[in-house]
Amino acid sequence: MKILVPFKRVPDPATTIRILPDGSGIATDNVKWVINPFDEIAIEEALRIKERLKTGEVVLMTIGQSNWQEQLRTGLAMGADRAKLIVTDKPLDTLTIARVIAKVVAEEQPRLVILGKQAIDDDSNQVGQMLAEILGWPQATFASKLEIEGDRCTVVREVDGGLETVAFPLPAVVTTDLRLNEPRYASLPGIMKARKKELKEIPIESLGLDLTPKLRVKELKAPPKRQAGRKVGSVQELVKLLHEEAKLI
Amino acid sequence: MSTADKPVVESAQHIRYAFTEEQEQFRTALRRFLEDKSPPLEVRRLMATAQGYDPAVWRRLSEDLALPGIHVPQQYGGAGFGMVELGIVMEELGRSLLCAPYFSSAVLAASAIMNGATEEQKRDLLPDIAAGLQLATLAVTELDGNWDPRAIRLKATRAGGNYLLEGVKSYVVDGHTANLLVVAARAADRDIGLFAIPADAAGVARELLASMDPTRKIARIEFKAARAQLLGDSEDGLNALSRTLDQAAVALANEMVGGAQKLLESAVSYAKMRVQFGREIGSFQAIKHKLADMLVDVELAKSTAYYAAQAAAVEDPEWPAIACMAKAAASDTYVRTAAETIQIHGGIGFTWDNDTHLWFKRAKSSEVFLGQPNYHRELLMQRWRV
Secondary structure, eight states, X not given: OEEEEEOOEEEOTTSOOOBOTTSSSBOOTTOOEEEOHHHHXXXXXXXXXXXXXXXXXXXXXXXXXXXXXXXXXXXXXXXXXXXXXXXXXXXXXXHHHHHHHHHHHHXXXXXXXXXXXXXXXXXXXXXXXXXXXXXXXXXXXXXXXXXXXXXXXXXXXXXXXXXXXXXEESSEEEEEOGGGOOOOOOOHHHHHXXXXXXXXXXXXXXXXXXXXXXXXOOOXXXXXXXXXXXXXXXXXXXXXXXXXXXXOO | OOGGGSOSSOOOTTOOSSOOHHHHHXXXXXXXXXXXXXXXXXXXXXXXXSSOSOHHHHHHHHHTTXXXXXXXXXXXXXXXXXXXXXXXXXXXXXXXXXXXXXXIIIIIIHHHHHHHSXXXXXXXXXXXXXXXXXXXXXEOOOTTOOOOGGGOOXXXXXXXXXXXXXXXXXXXXXXXXXXXXXXXXXXXXXXXXXXXXXXXXXXXXXXXXXXXOTTSOEEEEXXXXXXXXXXXXXXXXXXXXXXXXXXXXHHHHHHHHHHHHHHHHHHHHHHHHOEETTEEGGGSHHHHHHHHHHHHHHHHHHHHHHHHHHHHHTTOTXXXXXXXXXXXXXXXXXXXXXXHHHHHHGGGGGSSSSTHHHHHHHHHHHHHTTSOHHHHHHHHHHHTTO
């Protein structure tokens, strides 16, 4: 079974993010870039499905600049078979990203598209759902367990108040939650093998899509700095402050 | 003849002076693994246990990252890389203080088998060690803790096709958890040979020793007519043992510089954060000087350790001498850096809650492990024929 795993490159969660003075984005100097952790779970799940079925192919894709190859190579080192980099230096909104992935789906014809439920940079949580709608495929979001039997897929979803089990026919789109698996680490033999695997760059213009964003980020702002606490002398004083200053009571 | 009359390093044209892109990528993956699996809290938990390591982490380290066999040739089940890659692993393990039987099994025992065993023995013993399924260790030192092979007294007496071991080994790293022991012993009161014996064989008694550095467990092992197998065709295994100890010195030097670098980062970070007299302590010249000296110290030791690994990887004729230099330099640097890191942390640096003492203790135990710096400087002089 062929599985397509689209992923996004994001700043390392351990990196301290600084917003540019004009609020147009984040400062990218000295930022370490990694595969979005939810997408990494998707890669791991795709590899596990392939290993369980003892057949198939795991294809990675991402959309970005040529130097995003590094993260694709990391995915290949984990064990994916080949990768596609849709090259662009323009910022894209979630709907355009879903359309680009749909184009790759049309070409690759995978039976399953599996991706993270959201990226940890903008937390949009939209691409998987939009992609399923564009393709007209069933979707199961927030997967914490996934089983494939023949041409059917069963997914346990984490929803408010419990777990929901859904079953649907393939092809389908699945988005991964945190507890689905623990991704493997790339070994040195894996890294060496990854250098020889196919990594194809495709200019985004060749897909023939309207890339005009429907969504525009107006400004990024850091949350206000936490103020230092204050000691009060008595309960009466505390109540007075809560009433008059904080206006909470 | 003065030292100026002869070339100290004869040929270094095949030595690489930088890591490849793949090696850096491997380091990144490994560091991430270790940050996830071996944070200081986990180090503290494991060092308080008798076993001293987490089998689940060991399994992932073996299965996901193929670390125990990183330098073992592929025909023996390893990944087929060399001393440089082993050095990267050691540096990252030293940085994270991972509590695991890696040095004992992958570095000491696997190297001893690769250097001393017959082809058939290698095929028999190495695959399980490389896969992390078998934990092995190398027993060299005895009650006096001397790493000089000439000090070995443990007797191996021929008995039919095997040998009977009689004597005591001490300060054996992970000797209490290893399944397989590689023992350096004196055969027929003359040659020093290498012998393999299952740890649960009759006549083997093991005792975990209390030590200053609980992150690296050591044991005393007593052999009473314990039946062992000679590794190799000859009772003379001195060359194999010396080569193993040199390789281990290179690996340990890389482990130590990993720890020293981590301490330096910790000291810099604290100096930038701790405010005293209305300003960060890192802005005081006294602290700046300390940190600058530490940086130079660590960088020099790192360069030596990296060079030793690269030289060993290409079998440069000078590499055994460079191994001694790297071990001596890294030992001194690690202890100095640990002491200065405690100083920069001030009062809190002396407390149990602060993590610095974990690396300080590792620095002190590594200083004597495989021989003190003076021993290695002496060996260096001998190898340079000074």
